[in-house]
Amino acid sequence: MKKDYSIWKLLSQGLKHHEGWTPAWRSPEVKSSYDVVIIGAGGHGLATAYYLAKEHGIKNIAVLEKGYLGGGNTARNTTIVRSNYLWDEAAMLYEHSLKLWEGLTEDINYNVMFSQRGVFNLGHTLQDMRDIERRVNANNLNGIDAMALNAQEVKDRIPMINISKDTRFPIMGASFQPRAGVARHDAVAWGFARAASNYGVDIIENCEVTAMDIVNSQIKGLQTSKGYISTSKVGCVTAGHSSVMAKAAGIRMPLESHPLQAFVSESLKPILDTVVMSNAVHGYVSQSDKGELVIGAGIDHYTSYAQRGSPHVIEHTAAAIIELFPMFSRVRMNRQWGGIVDTTPDACPIISKTKVKGLYFNCGWGTGGFKATPGSGNVFAHTIAHDEPHPLNAAFTLDRFHTGHLIDEHGAAGVAH
């Protein structure tokens, strides 16, 4: 395996003021034509390009990004990775992704800092606990690691959590997925970018797609801020902006774009070695390698593209986190931000062909698509290369909103991430 980074390089660069590092990916001029164009250089778009080149032998690919690479939700999420979804279709898709995560650092030769520190999903009501048992059993039947814990068992693993009965919504137990965890979001984008670039994929930043050239229901090319690009296959992976792209193609989408917020604390010594999430009180928290508490809030209920949310949403989440961990009440918060997430009616993604030949959409990941980054790119690359879905995304068509075959994951995905 080629070594791009090593302790010796670090030391020698240290003596040269770190001015001799080469960029991780090439930044070529855009060409006038490509075999496949991917819109959106978030994690999902870059992963798609990578697998197209690696597994399907397509080399003449461009990834177009209107801003900078990985500046969208890729860089804004709270990095929780898990696969404990209820329904077979979703569980299989996310588990495929989790398996890819387990070998990703080696595969793309870039440390994505995937840390399988486990994820707890807390239950606060009897119904929560029934749902947890059902989901854990479904997971086990699908070969996915999961267990149901009572409150004391949660406390045994997370000593500082408050399981007293005197809280507004006492903790009754949790589901626990040991193989779940977190990863370094930026590294995922950069790693896929470098690996794709090494296969010859052109990554073009500051290139916004403004219109689609569609003739007789076949995609012919894209109008961009860097000129016209002709191509017969386009994969659209634009997260919160997918409705805007769909409109340019004359397609209706069941998407709503909402702000989703997160915030981090100042750095603390290691205190939380796992991930804790709660749908009922609405908050989730983990600790980054830098020591910050990474806390995720809920969506603002109105639609928005403004990439900022309302303060009361954060306040609500902070209150929930303090109820779970009273000792965090004096921790100071450092930064807060929002991303625009594309939600669907069944809390499941759309990875699909469209009525426009050669135009494919991968969207609707809403509040929880980071965990799916490698899996999503993998099955979407297959869909584009073969003009047919991979068996794992066959159920995630746009058509399901007309046939009624929705995959209702609100229990496992609706709020949680």
Next chain:
Amino acid sequence: MFVIKCPHCFEAREEEEFSYGGEAFVARPESPETESEENWGDYLFMKRNPKGWHWEMWGHSTGCRKFFVLKRNTANHTIVGAWTLAEARKIYDAEEAIA
């Protein structure tokens, strides 16, 4: 965070008092029994979700509890106005006629 002036109580209040009700003026198909799956699915699930001006329903849930229609820019949260459903419909139809 924004402030909304309820067209029923004529009070400007913080967004937290209100609840969002989604895209306004989505017409229910007149004869659901005979409607095509395409149209029925469109009615149930498809959204305009524009980046820009949006006609939307809101409820003054912790105030007068009445519904109304708001025209808001989803890119920057500018609000041009809030009207009762009947008033809003007239303005909306007039705008659609031009568009």
